[in-house]
Amino acid sequence: MTAPALKAVGLTKRYGRHHALSDCTLDIPASRVVGLVGPNGAGKTTLLQLAAGMLAPTAGTIEALGGHPASGADQLAKVGFVAQDTPTYANLSIADHLRFGAHTNPGWSQATAEERIDQLGLDPRQKAGKLSGGQRSQLALTMAIAKRPELLILDEPVASLDPMARREFMKALMGFTADDKASVILSSHLVSDLERVCDYLVVLVASRVQIAGDVDDLLAGHFRLTGPRRELAELPGGVDVIEESHTERQSTLIVRADVPLDGRSFTVEKLTLEDLVLAYMSKAMPAQPARESTR
Amino acid sequence: MIEFHLDGRSGVAPYMQLIQQVRQALRLGLLVEGDRLPTVKEVVAKVAINPNTVFKAYRELEYQGLVVARPGVGTFVTRTLTDQSLAAHESLREELRTWLAKARAAGLDDESIDALIATTVRTPTEEST
Structure with a gap:
């Protein structure tokens, strides 16, 4: 039995009176590509840093691959972490970066690292500070991949990249996943970044997990219902309304349903992942224009 | 060999799009018995999608009796879809x-x-x- 990639129970992180993460409970299976999505300031970075052992929880517990984060060298070797904006050392050359990686990581594969740098068409003597944003992100990813982690955590890895560099980054990340069967957790405030690559989704809004689950299950269990207002006033058991809007006669509902929905009196449509995420976001922060902050 | 592409706005699940593209290629004769499908690694490196999505599509095609996976060699077409309908x-x-x-x-x-x-x-x- 493989240990879950990430398991959290009642996980809470407070800074003074400010709740960065509140009562977060998760059980994410291994060998998945997990998307952590939420608006800026939702607590994504806090959760990822807790998983990597860079922060200690105020309350609750968290385990990565069955181990306590930051419990020792073994755990650190198993978990890779790429911080926000894929940082590198501007004054060090690419070759220096690889030497540094080889020195600090017991499972380091120099062959993997060199092969990737070669594929990217980069000169190992070049200083990281002279690389483009896309190239720097690829260098950071190369370091993380050559470490051969069982769990790779990436905090907003593509946020500052242009669409072309984003696509190239995701191709490389997915190539790694296909090869190593590793677990990957990456965060973004854009669902569109995650849509193709993730098979598991966690929506974090206002320091709380709103929903988490297998992407296919989520898409199969959520619907948009449109129809006459009185028809939709009474719904069968097993149907949870996530979002609703009404005109005098018509209602539009976003629902989570475990039971088959009878579509005779109203229209039942499937949702896109983006619609689904936005529904949970507006549910969690009804007073704010959630749509604005997620685009 | 065929190449996959994905339409992000179609509303059709990515694994389903892959299945449809294989079935379409079989129907049009672009893929015939014995042809190899691209490896999972090749597909993800081309269209930047989750490898599990490709596995799922290939499993489903195998279940439909259209392809067979030979471990370590690849996934091969076993049947064409000449249009009996x-x-x-x-x-x-x-x-x-x-x-x-x-x-x-x-x-x-x-x-x-x-x-x-x-x-x-x-x-x-x-x-x-």
Whole structure:
């Protein structure tokens, strides 16, 4: 039995009176590509840093691959972490970066690292500070991949990249996943970044997990219902309304349903992942224009 | 060998798009018995999708009896999809014409007809994939 990639129970992180993460409970299976999505300031970075052992929880517990984060060298070797904006050392050359990686990581594969740098068409003597944003992100990813982690955590890895560099980054990340069967957790405030690559989704809004689950299950269990207002006033058991809007006669509902929905009196449509995420976001922060902050 | 592409706005699940593209290629004769499908690694490196999505599509195609996976070698086409349903098209088209005439007689315009067809096809209880 493989240990879950990430398991959290009642996980809470407070800074003074400010709740960065509140009562977060998760059980994410291994060998998945997990998307952590939420608006800026939702607590994504806090959760990822807790998983990597860079922060200690105020309350609750968290385990990565069955181990306590930051419990020792073994755990650190198993978990890779790429911080926000894929940082590198501007004054060090690419070759220096690889030497540094080889020195600090017991499972380091120099062959993997060199092969990737070669594929990217980069000169190992070049200083990281002279690389483009896309190239720097690829260098950071190369370091993380050559470490051969069982769990790779990436905090907003593509946020500052242009669409072309984003696509190239995701191709490389997915190539790694296909090869190593590793677990990957990456965060973004854009669902569109995650849509193709993730098979598991966690929506974090206002320091709380709103929903988490297998992407296919989520898409199969959520619907948009449109129809006459009185028809939709009474719904069968097993149907949870996530979002609703009404005109005098018509209602539009976003629902989570475990039971088959009878579509005779109203229209039942499937949702896109983006619609689904936005529904949970507006549910969690009804007073704010959630749509604005997620685009 | 075929190349996959994904339409992010189609609303069709990515694994389903891969299946549809293979089936389409089989129907059009672009893929024939014995052809190898791209490896999972090749697909993810081309279209930047989750490897599990490709595994899922290939598993489903195998279940449909169209391909077989040979571990360490690749996934191969075992059956073509020459269109045996073609014969049925004409009578179905005839029935559809009759139905359309009925719908127009009842006062539905093209848009209403499209809406009716779309909502009927998409009703989840009747979906078969």
